[in-house]
Amino acid sequence: MITVEEAELIILAQLKDYGTETVPFELAPGRVLAEAIEADRDLPPYNRVIMDGIAIAYKAIEQGISTFKIKITQAAGEQPIDINDANECIEIMTGAALSASVDTIIRYEDLEIENGTARLLITDIKQGQNIHQKGKDKKQGDIVAAANQYVTPAIISLAASVGKAHLLVKKWPKVMIISSGDELVDVADSPSDYQIRKSNNYTIKAVLKQHGLNADMLHIPDDPEITKQQLQNCLQSYDVILLSGGISMGKFDYIPQALEELQVKKLFHKVQQRPGKPFWFGRHDNGALVFAFPGNPVATFMCLHRYFLLWLDAVLGLPAKAHVYAQLAHDFIFTPPLKYFLQVKLNFTKQGILSAQPVEGNGSGDFANLADTDAFMELPLERNEFKAGEVFKIRLFKSV
């Protein structure tokens, strides 16, 4: 059986470019940028006034002038107006472009204005004060947002500012989510005493949606022929198939055999981990990938986050996420020779330490406790005892 790290390497060796598309920039939040955004002109594009007040030439201060005749009032959006004499000033508003004849702004709070004359109430004045210099933030042609990152609201504001009405973004792979099992009924149906409602497939869909990806869903009954037929159809039309259930040792776990009969090469089956030991991963001759997650809800949930989202980030060209570490709040013992993904609830202590409280559950079928869980803590395979205060890597799936 392979280790978690070996499984990760095998999955990350299966990267493919799914192409790019151009979208109106307003529809781009949550997509991944496939191009760098450049400044079409300097930022700011002119010497921008940052306080309402008056604009003067600083040489007037050097000459000892302290009252100024207001030549005109200039609003933001108006063409800059020159003064002709150091005794003059322009009454000017935040956001206005400064003319070359003035270089210093005095705020209204530091002035007394009467009969068209502004008198200074302060003496400490610095040349260039209250001006956001042209090109101070970025020069024309500078990159304001690099490729290979999610389009955030901040990036939307930059795109708008530099006139990028359309953005080139990465295409998502086409993903089909498949549930299987005759014990599963639809959400709107009333299950018999021996049935349950489907949930894993909705969880997967919701997680993908959080990452901007809209996936399709399909349910397959426990029938070998139908299983094979449906899988064959999906392998032709989708880049990735995410299955949950039907891959362990049960008599009706038809998925692995059906996949192999359909020329989906098994790249691994079973990983030294809990939950999720029966995880199956393979690739069809045509390049379609199959992540077949173990049906127990916590196993599906963990494998989706730990493996599929890692693969998705890599496919989209996103930089690897920095590792996050937390301190175990209680002693914990786990003896099987498997890497344990411990469900934990996180909180910051008064000392600013991220503390991880194990969430006591009833195994990987207990999805009720997932709602109380913030992250999985990865406990090293080679150890059995984990002490309170020790620090281990965690994978967040909720923000804290």
Ligand SMILES: Nc1nc2c(c(=O)[nH]1)N[C@H]1C(S)=C(S)[C@@H](COP(=O)(O)OP(=O)(O)OC[C@H]3O[C@@H](n4cnc5c(N)ncnc54)[C@H](O)[C@@H]3O)O[C@H]1N2
């Ligand atoms: N003899 C052995 N039996 C099992 C082993 C083993 O090593 N030897 N491994 C166990 C582990 S660990 C897991 S995890 C499960 C994986 O089973 P399958 O992937 O075959 O999944 P199913 O048998 O179809 O279902 C398992 C469990 O999950 C529920 N399930 C499935 N799909 C959904 C869904 N879409 N929504 C909600 N719940 C779902 C299903 O009803 C079962 O209760 O195998 C163990 N057995």
Ligand code: MOO
């Ligand atoms: O993978 Mo199973 O989830 O250990 O129950």
Ligand SMILES: [Mg+2]
């Ligand atoms: Mg099974």
